[in-house]
Amino acid sequence: MIKRKKIYIEALRILAIFLVLFQHVPAFDYYLQDTSHVMGHLFFTLIAKINVPLFLMISGSLLLNREEGYREIFRKRMIKIILAILIFNFLVYLAENQFVFDLQDYCLGVFENGIDRSYWYLYSYLGFLVMMPLLHRIAQKMTKNDFILILFIHFVFSTIEPLLQWFVPTYLGQSFEFTWAFRIxxxxxxxxxxxxxxYYIDRKIHIESIHKKTLAGLGCLSLLGILISMFFTIWIGNQEGFSDEYLELFDYVSALSAFILIKSFFVHYEAVIPAWISQKIVLLGSVTYGVYLWDPFFRKLFFDGFDQFMIPWVGGFFSSVLWCICSFLVCGILVQFLKRIPKVKSLF
Known part of the structure; x- marks a missing residue:
């Protein structure tokens, strides 16, 4: 029998990886190009912004409950990430340069943040792993008040500060930038x-006890945050030109709500979900990391041709969406095959 936790975690992974793929194709910032449908395109862009937060929340849930030393983390986790950085940046470098290789150019690209910017998350994840033993000890001691305080401070810096930096010049007529020195x-x-x-949401909040009205309220709060972000992006965009400056005003609200809502769904309805569907969710979730690694390589090789072929039929936005679906399937099949090779499977 498939464990409840594994199903909802894998479902979250599937959602997150599709949104990652979406962020790497033109549809993500289509609102900058097609202003006649800016609201529709912007809505999907704002949904996609929860991708990395979801992956980091999953990592917190799964890893901060484990007491692992630095040596164990390096051996079990960091080496795997470092190898992925070296191997897949190499493949993307070849695809980007017509399979002509220059060692110095490649090395500089790797250390500058990756040959393909899509791999920035690997570098970021290494930073998380370095902090993991300390974060584990902090997480074990977290209380409800700690959770609320950390969330409130994030609200101040992610929502209030950007709005202040718009409000003061607009209504007080003077430049303003909140001090860089105060950061938590x-x-x-x-x-x-x-x-x-x-970690806190998954390990210390009893999802079963959350009332349906509260869950509905979270959904409404997320929608409100998206609408406010859309308002500022469109309003200021019409005056000064469109940008991504206000896309992350409430992304944390949507990410935390999505985690809670999806977990709640599987907690309450797992018993009526057919076993074969649960198995498919777990299977698809198990290849998401590999899909993330392989997509930039195939995108470099084939996306332009795919896009040019599909645009006359479905338009630019849906061409990108179809690429995300095709990439997930092709990369997922490849990863499943590679996982059968003993020396290779540990990479994924």
Whole structure:
């Protein structure tokens, strides 16, 4: 029998990886190009912004409950990430340069943040792993008040501060930038904030006891946050030009709500979900990391041709969406095959 936790975690992974793929194709910022349908395109862009927060929350839930030393973390986890950085940046480098290789150019690209910017998350994740033993000890002692305080401080810096920086010049007529010197890492650095949030929500909040009205309220709160972000993006965009400046005003609200709502769904309805569907969810969830690694390589090789072929039929936005679906399936099949190879499977 498939464990309840594994099903909802894998479902969250599937959602997160699809949103990651979406963020790497033109549809993600289509609102900048097609202003006649800006609201529809912007809505999907704002939904996609929860992708990395979801992955970090999943990592917090799964890893901050484990007491692992630095040596064990390096051996079991960090080496795997470092190898992925070296191997897949190499493959993308070849695809980007017509399979002509220059060692110096490749090495500089790897250390500068990756040959393909899509791999920035691997570097970020290494930072999380370095902090994992300390975050584990912090997470074990977290209380409800700690959770609320960290969340409130994140609200101040992610929502209030950007709005202040718009309000003061607009209505007081003078330039303003909130001091850079006052920052609280536990709330302002994503690689710390989201793992702690994911751990607390998954390990210390009893989802079964959350009333349906509260769940509905979370959904409404997320929608309200998206609408406010859309309002500022469109309003200011019409005056000064569209940008991504206000896309993360409430992404944390949507991410935390999505985690709670999806977990709640599987907690309450797992018993009536057919076993074969649960098995498919777990299977698809198990290849998400590999899909993330392989997608930039195939995107470099084939996306432009795919996009040019599909646009006359379905338009630019849906061409990108179809690419996400096709990439997930192709990369997922490849990863399943590679997982059968003994020396290779540990990479995924």
């Amino acid at each position: 890492p536990f709330s302002t650095i994503k690689e710390i904030f989201y793992p702690l949030m994911g």
